Amino acid sequence: MSDEALLPRRPTLVDVARLAQVAPSTASRALKESPRISEETRLRVRAAARGLGYQPNRVAQSLRAMAAPFVGIVVPDIAITFYSRFVKGAQEVLEAAGYQALVLNTEREAGHEEVALRTLEGHRVRGILLATSRPDAPEPHIPTVYFDSLAPGRGAARVALANAQGMDLLVGHLAAHGHERIGYIGGPPTFTSGAERLAGFRLAAERLGLDARAAYVEIADSTWSADSAGAAMTRLLALAEPPTAVVASGDTLALGAIGACRAAGRRVPDDLALVTFDDPLFGALFDPPLTALRRSDHELGRRAAGLLLASLAGGNGDGPAELRLPVELVVRRSCGCPAA
Amino acid sequence: MSDEALLPRRPTLVDVARLAQVAPSTASRALKESPRISEETRLRVRAAARGLGYQPNRVAQSLRAMAAPFVGIVVPDIAITFYSRFVKGAQEVLEAAGYQALVLNTEREAGHEEVALRTLEGHRVRGILLATSRPDAPEPHIPTVYFDSLAPGRGAARVALANAQGMDLLVGHLAAHGHERIGYIGGPPTFTSGAERLAGFRLAAERLGLDARAAYVEIADSTWSADSAGAAMTRLLALAEPPTAVVASGDTLALGAIGACRAAGRRVPDDLALVTFDDPLFGALFDPPLTALRRSDHELGRRAAGLLLASLAGGNGDGPAELRLPVELVVRRSCGCPAA
DNA sequence: CTGAAAGCGCTTACAG
């Protein structure tokens, strides 16, 4: 009994070469589309490889190439719908280009992000797609496309949703319903989406000449939790002159806000209109069906990956690209519009 | 101008060794917890490494070790909540053990799965977590834990939700409401969850002495689409003696079924009671709030990863483990129970 | 068209 029966070593290129009676270098060439190989040799080597069940060792290939066919994707939390959709979109274009995705979660903690980035650098990934929680940190040593949560001015490219445009759509629709006192419940302006949606809200309110009192702006906690949105909504409802409509800058916030309305005996949209930036899964089936923004997180992922690939290929020559994916309004019932 | 200024080569162990004036082998040892190193050398090497910003090249380490610190996770679709939660749970324990996860999507296509597995083998991952769409295919060459969609009798371990127990809970609750004609809308019995939930439904119906006519069992399409569930529900409603309650074996199915009820002018739960195996995100906020099963997909991921690690460590000595994660009933309104 | 040789960046027996 040889050792090999016990430790089933995977066949290597040397094994293939030996079986095909050629040098390893020849075997290597025969397995690619190298032109400098006789048809006969190519066939012989391929047959040997097939017979042995040979699969090239990508670790060795990577070492040789001084870079691994990996792209890192760093997200706060893969279990959040937005990020899992983004990741899937990015994976599609990455895999089509021969890359595998290494997905790391940061929980939006700077320390975790730093470790994640170091890990990716250690693996010598080719590029990184990063939703950062450290907008002021220096860029990784590896080509990086920032998405969702950006580092201003940094990276090979930056992609995000059209936060300001979306807010304008939402506030505009509420204003068209005749609302003048519109409240806002949003995440903290620490990162891109929180900051841009708040700014977008303020800009839209100004453009439309709405009552812009500070009391109408409520900031939820850093996890955009439904609970903190509920508390925010409760505060708004307790105002002497409460808003007649509210825009929530995320789906969890909208749901928390609706919960608080119910608890307070206010009906949506009859007593208070509500619209939301993020459209939750099955938002059409909620009570009431939610008026929200439609966009493609998946497409955002594809775009980010595409920009990274372009950058790796030496493209993006004319400076970093900053891309905003447009969103569109989906009118359902929570804004006060009648059933379809 | 040296080339190095143009191509910022990452420092290697040789660079560190040179700076610290030791041999590479010594530098290597000094950077680990090797005992056979003088304190002074250790300090000098560490200082050099720090000064250079040295990060060990994991690709080289992997080649040397003949295995990469990766674990593959193969799922039908990372954008499906169940899988993204599972992945996150698995990642937590995998990363704590020093592994990175390589997540691949198969779209439930056998061809994609085969490619994914080959890719993983090429990367010489240490282990695989696999929700298979090829239950009859041979096992990968690498230690594999099957989850969710299992290959009977295969793998180092198998983990899934307690499908039969869950169905029994659901049907039992409906029966307790007095229903005797209970319909079933489920995914095809091609894979584990479809098969076990259907079997569990039948067993529960038998146990409870319910009307078990075949017409009450409807099978949706292979993607468990809401549309196919809607069509199934429409067929059930058109029966001469339709069921008075329905159990949906997935969240999308439940939502499609509810949509069909609405379209047909039947109210849930007044005209028809409905319960669902999967609890959708925000299931409590639907109209009506859904009676469903609670479980932890995240925990399932942790368990699967734990079993894989145990297997890699040579554990699982007493045969493959087969684990079923229990579920519990969450009573809300769609079953006919009054509001809390 | 084919082969011998070097080398990617590590680690680990083997000496000393």
Next chain:
DNA sequence: CTGAAAGCGCTTACAG
């Protein structure tokens, strides 16, 4: 305690 050497599995100039 430290170093020289070999080798993990590939690929690619360099010869022929």
